[in-house]
Amino acid sequence: MRILITNDDGIHAPGLTVLEEIAREFSDDIWVCAPSEEQSGAGHSLTLNRPVRLQQFGERRFAVTGTPTDSVMMSLREVLDTPPDLILSGVNRGANLGDDITYSGTVSAAIEGALAGIRSIAFSQVYSRETAGTDAEFAAARAWGAKVIKPLIDVPFSPRTLVNVNFPPLAADAVKGIRIVRQGFHDYARGSIVEGKDPRGQRYFWFGLHPIEHTLDHGTDLEAIDDGYIAVTPLQLDLTHYASIDTLAQRFVDAE
Helix, strand or coil: CEEEEECCCCCCCHHHHHHHHHHCCCCCEEEEEEECCCCCCCCCCCCCCCCCCEEEEECCEEEECCCHHHHHHHHHHHHCCCCCCEEEEEEEECCCCHHHHHCCHHHHHHHHHHHCCCEEEEEEECCCCCCCCCHHHHHHHHHHHHHHHHHHCCCCCCCCEEEEEEECCCCHHHCCCEEECECCCCCCCCCCEEEEECCCCCEEEEECCCCCCCCCCCCEHHHHHHCCCEEEEEEECCCCCHHHHHHHHHHHHHHC
16 A cells, blocks of 8 residues: 655654654555645645745655645655555644634645545644643654554545544543544634734734634534544535525526
8 A cells, every 4th residue: 555644844843753653554655745844824725936846855755845735746746656545644733623624734735635536634633731842742643543544544435525633632541532523613713913023123923823712512523632532524625505505596596
């Protein structure tokens, strides 16, 4: 089985190493192609206003001077001679839960894989202040990653769907298990905007990453993580709100 690994934290991110370790439990045919620099929050963006460069760091290991989506596209069109059987994205340092998945480069890399018809899974490790920057930061992902992947290898994926996985910020033996849940939604409050001045006295703004308050809704990824479970969420790329089609169509008929 050929596995392609990518992320949005960059080619040198520790979470990428964790995901490589997990992937090697299933195959020796592992390829890595990730952004050369951190691309958190890049979403499903493409690099269109400058050239993208491909750099090789070793056998089957490449970096792209672009976004996670660029990395997957370059992998499928320039790096690999045949498509992979599986695309794994992550392990992201930080949560990709609820509506934050729309910003996520980690999830978007898996989206690009799904669009190409390849089984794709995104992984994110929620972390706490206590574990940040320590060996324990990815403990849950390292211990539970293969257990999550194994049931997903052979289960049918519908066209243009993917799976989003989040690990709770707990020691491996403290994780309570795995829940299959739907996407939740945060209470809308997008952190803070920090203002400062550069050495030339010009104003700049930096988007803060302060905790976002949310009301836990039953059966969601947010609730699962809060309860100490791994959240596994199937996602679809069809964003059409079908219930509105007939209503809107009638409005336009009435307007004629």
